[in-house]
Amino acid sequence: MRSVVYTKSGGMNAIDIVESPTPSPAKGEVLIEVHRAGINFADLMMRQGLYSPVPPYPFTPGYEISGVVRQLGEGVEETGFVIGDRVVSICGMGGYSEQIVCPAERCFKLPENITFDAAAALPVTYLTAHHMLTYLGNFQQGDSILVHHAAGGVGTATAQLAKALGASKVFGTASTNKAEFVKSLGMRFIDREAEDFVEVCKRETDGEGVHHALDPVGGKHMMRSYKALRSGGRLYAFGGSAAVKGSKRSIVTALRMVLTTPKFNPFKMMTSNKAVFGVHMGTWKDEGVVKKQIFSLVEMLEDGRISPVVDKVFRFEEVAAAQQYIHDRKNRGKVLLDFSPQSK
């Protein structure tokens, strides 16, 4: 089987495609023939050596896949999986591969009407947004939300979940040329290059601010997201995209992001009644909480309340072009890799 491998930290020259023997599923595992693998912004940061935690190089990235179960490890049959099942999996790492072994408990059967594209676009983005808003954030009908990278993977997922959950308003920041796309998702578009999102959020919530601010940018930007909150509001610090400058690693840019990220003072937070959550789904330990949320997301997918926006599907041999597309801020929704045997 062939897999995409990061051989070292760096630009696109750090990517290779290697051939290796197909692994056998151990007890409690299944072997999946991968059809689609989701690309996440974290994969780009890992390639540049700007993400933690990551396995030692060389390694195969890829948190999420959809595909077909081809072999069952010992004890899996009793859990209800059969060979030929179409599944989505939060495989954790190694998803950029033609085949992968995953713990069966990390796999979820797909309803008939769900495509491999929709399934692979679901786990990371929707789970992260859902987890922040509902599990951590005690989201209530009528709450307002501020989300950045609004046209991206997590951004588009947030817009749909907000609608399903009954949000009053979603403010979405993105690049100028994505205005129509962001509006089409029902968000109040804020031009990240030309507008002050704190001012817009305050002005359009009677001076109060938003209930939830989702910040994947970091640096100074994070304090501005905090300022956009109302009393009782919650900030979710869940990324540091400000560390990335193009496809090549820039240590200066990364350091600037780290050094300008605010150190929150609990006493000031106390008097302003605001909360800050640090969020990293990759290191989240409680499998029960994840499972429950994935089941409810698959249900929402099945009945059409959510419908992942897939922008582009690249063959896996074009992985560098696929990642460059995201570096160039071109994506509107999710970008996937096609590993399916049919289109070889």
Ligand SMILES: NC(=O)c1ccc[n+]([C@@H]2O[C@H](COP(=O)([O-])OP(=O)(O)OC[C@H]3O[C@@H](n4cnc5c(N)ncnc54)[C@H](OP(=O)(O)O)[C@@H]3O)[C@@H](O)[C@H]2O)c1
């Ligand atoms: N903590 C977690 O568990 C977790 C889970 C999932 C995602 N995340 C984080 O959430 C963010 C969004 O993830 P995603 O996978 O859905 O990606 P994404 O938002 O689809 O990423 C691409 C978009 O990000 C925006 N962007 C902002 N800074 C950028 C930069 N330096 N280089 C290129 N694009 C940049 C661009 O849109 P505009 O130009 O329109 O802004 C671009 O189109 C990332 O920071 C990611 O690390 C965290």
